[in-house]
Amino acid sequence: MAVAETVAAPVAGMRSDLMRQRVRSAWVFLAPMLIVLAMVAGWPLVRSIYFSFTNASLANIDAAQWIGFENYLSITRLKSGKILYDGLLADPIWWRAVWNTVKFTIVSVTLETIFGTIVALVLNAEFRGRGIVRAAILVPWAIPTVVSAKMWSWMLNDQFGIINDVLMNLGIISSKIAWTANPDTAMFAVLLVDIWKTTPFMALLILAGLQMVPGDIYEAARIDGVHPVKVFFKVTLPLIRPALMVAVIFRMLDALRIFDLIYVLTPNNSQTKTMSVYARENLFDFDKFAYGSAAATFLFLILAVITVVYIVVGRVNFDGGR
């Protein structure tokens, strides 16, 4: 659609044969991608939305019957006159999961952006062995999440974990901490691993932005005697802002649907249960496939709303450049 518009718009009045042909071939080239996308993303999405309005159970999906909005909210008036609210919108566990997810997203993306920027600035400087360091820093990002989550869960283990051992020997803590079990530290543990894992990704995207900044601007700033900190905030940051905004939205979408890390590190823990974990639990563990579908649909809605708000408020430009 976007292609057709940009190609066709300037010549709206006088469409030449050539132009029409180009539009047609653009569609032909896009078609395979659109068809695959519709099959692997569109169809499942439509199916889950459909199931969220039914009473489907995993054991007998074909017998699903349409029940309207009951999975989201159903209001029953009792004989005594009391009104009973039921469904996803009235489920405190769901709202707890939403809050957990939002909290996780805000903290993790903020810290990853800050650390990623610092790492990118360091990697942007000229020094010997820069290539090797750039490759090495990507290692946490390259390890599959399930593997790194399991690895960290052993490192964070209260009795055998290396982290407790190191902290004890350094005298920082006086008794071993159960990082993943303690409700106060469970979220911290998850954040720690996520930041460790995804900071390299942010650094890479920001580094790409940094390399677009022309060197003569810095030279001019240096000649004018501007303080380096001021240079960063007045020159570098505005120039890498487009790249930064795109990097942040990538991470935000990723963080809002976090599942694997939490599922391995702190399964079933109500302090870290996110929307995706909640949806999976209802879909497969409990006999509530339709209810889980409603949660998944709501997750999709929340994601969509946040993305749109972010793009509008942040004036993100996906075309690159300005």
Next chain:
Amino acid sequence: MKLRSALMAFSAGIVLMGSAANAANLSIVSGDTGNGLAVLREQLDIFEKNTGNKVTIVPMPSSTSDQFGQYKLWLAAGNSDIDVYQTDVIWAPQLSDQLLDLTDATKDVVGAHFPSIIESQTVNGKLVALPIFTDAPALYYRKDLLEKYGKQPPKTWDELAATAKEVQDKEREAGSKDIWGFVWQGNSYEGLTCNALEWVKSNGGGQIIEADGEISINNPQAAAALDRAKGWVNTISPPGVLAYQEEEARGVWQTGNAVFMRNWPYAYGLGNGADSAVKDKFDVVPLPAGSGEGAKSAATLGGWNLAVSKYSKNPKEAIELVKFIASPEMQKLKALKASNLPTIQALYDDADIAKGQPIIPRWKEVFQNAVPRPSAPTKVKYNEVSSNFWTATHDTLSGNGSAADNLEMLEAKLTKLKGAGW
């Protein structure tokens, strides 16, 4: 269709004649703990040699909650890649629709098993799984340490806490810095339901939901039992116990860092293995009792079974495999190598087993009096019931609300879940 069944009968005939021609490739999925998978492989090697069929093990995480979600998904999708599932004792009513009825195929062998176990796997007259071992937990204790301080194995939870505390403190003074009094399974998963059911039941607090479907969990004795367990965390049990499953608890125990452990019999054989720090230093007794009216030792009934998927392409061979692993010879092998409790009555009088794994004959009475989880009355809603129960328990243990408040909330949630009936 006719051709296919004819072919199937033909190939089965060949298999029975002992020829390796036209052999089937089977897959069995199992999330067994300890050396369970290694023992299973050993059994499968014998099966392969006898029949010429090939069997692949698909390993799964040992958490029963994790396994269940995956199996349910596979079965709902009509997955034909897995022929045989190793199923938990509580799953029969939830998965029965998608498993083959084994009643006819196992007519000749079911009589040898304990009738109560066979009954637990029978749903609406359909035998959905054949038991391969049963389970009832034990209180493991360090003989050497208790002797050293002149203590007896505890009969009540309060005795256990007192003994654990004393031995733990004295051992720490003596230099074993990492020792803890009591380890168990406190992670929020099915295992916590098992542990907490024992605390509640042994304290005369009922069994969450009674056999007739009545929700009984909100009572002072149950709350007292949870409060007592909360008192263990960070005093006699490591704070990390709230993230332990079976294997984490065994890890602490088997490296010699616990005075007591609550675990299933599989840890008995492993604890006496060559690489164990507690080899020959421990023994087992039934779990302690609580206090107050109706208090007596309670053990949650566990156990694993083999079921054949309705979508299996080789049902005949798969059933043969199930019958083979559930056979007396194989159960004896598993009893000797993995200290799993057999489901065949005669094996409890077997001299080899009595010598090799003395826990097994002693445990016959314990598992026969074991308390079942409320999976039968709650049917397909059992998982949600259990999840609500372990969440209320985990919240209580980690100091998130008092036991009385959490159980009151739990009762409300279960009542809502029950609706007009289970």
